[in-house]
Amino acid sequence: MSRIISYTTGDRAEAVAYLGAAGRLTDEQRRVLAMMKGRAEASQRELDRQGLDWGLTVPEALDHLVEGRADAEGEYTGKAYARALQHVIDHCGSDPMDLGVYSRPATFFGLLDEQLRRRGVPADLLPGGYLFSGPPDEIPFFIPYAVDGPDIGMLPLADARRAADAYRAVREEVDADFRDDLDLLAGKLEFEHGEWESTKARGYDWYTHDTIFFSTNG
Incomplete structure (x- = not known):
C-alpha cells in the first residue's frame, strides 16, 4: 500500500507546549485544542469508514497527549498517538503540502x-x-x-x-x-x-x- 509524505512548517516549542499541559492551558490554547479535537474526530470517522481499529481512537490519543501520557497498550496504538500528535503540529503551523x-x-x-x-x-x-x-x-x-x-x-x-x-x-x-x-x-x-x-x-x-x-x- 502506498504511503503519502506531507510536510508543514511550524513552531516546535508551541506544539510541544500542548503536551502534558492539561489544567494549565491558556484560553487561546484551549480554543486551539478544541479545533484539534474536531480534526481528531474527523480522522477517527475516516478510520471507522475504512474499518481500521488501532486499539485507541485518535481523540482518546489526543486526550492522553495533553494529559502527559502515551501509555495505552496495543500493537497499533502508536499510530493513534502519531496521528493525534500530527493534529497538534498542524494547528501550530502552515497548511500541509504533499512531498x-x-x-x-x-x-x-x-x-x-x-x-x-x-x-x-x-x-x-x-x-x-x-x-x-x-x-x-x-x-x-x-x-x-x-x-x-x-x-x-x-x-x-x-x-x-x-x-x-x-x-x-x-x-x-x-x-x-x-x-x-x-x-x-x-x-x-x-x-x-x-x-x-x-x-x-x-x-x-x-x-x-x-x-x-x-x-x-x-
Whole structure:
C-alpha cells in the first residue's frame, strides 16, 4: 500500500507546549485544542469508514497527549498517538503540502541515504534521518513509534538550504532512479528556507516557525 509524505512548517516549542499541559492551558490554547479535537474526530470517522481499529481512537490519543501520557497498550496504538500528535503540529503551523507518494518510503529513503552518504553528504542532512526522526525530543514523556515506523519527522528550517545545496552538489553522482525525487526534495527545502528567511527579514513578531515537520500516512 502506498504511503503519502506531507510536510508543514511550524513552531516546535508551541506544539510541544500542548503536551502534558492539561489544567494549565491558556484560553487561546484551549480554543486551539478544541479545533484539534474536531480534526481528531474527523480522522477517527475516516478510520471507522475504512474499518481500521488501532486499539485507541485518535481523540482518546489526543486526550492522553495533553494529559502527559502515551501509555495505552496495543500493537497499533502508536499510530493513534502519531496521528493525534500530527493534529497538534498542524494547528501550530502552515497548511500541509504533499512531498510525494511512496510504496515503501523508509526503504526508498534508506537507499537514497546510502547513495548520499557515499558521496559525502553529512549525516544530519540525510533525508531518512529527518523524514522519520520521530517526535520532538523535548516532549516530557515517551511516545511509542507506529508499528511500521515513525510517522513523524523534523528538520530545522535553518538547515533546509544547506541540505538542498548538498543534494544538488552530488546530484549527477547519484543513480538516475533517485534523481527526480532528490530534485523534488531539494526544491521544496530551498523554497521553504527562502520563505523562512524572507519572513524573518520583515521582522514580524508573530512569525515563530523554526521547523519543517514531516508526516507519513497511509
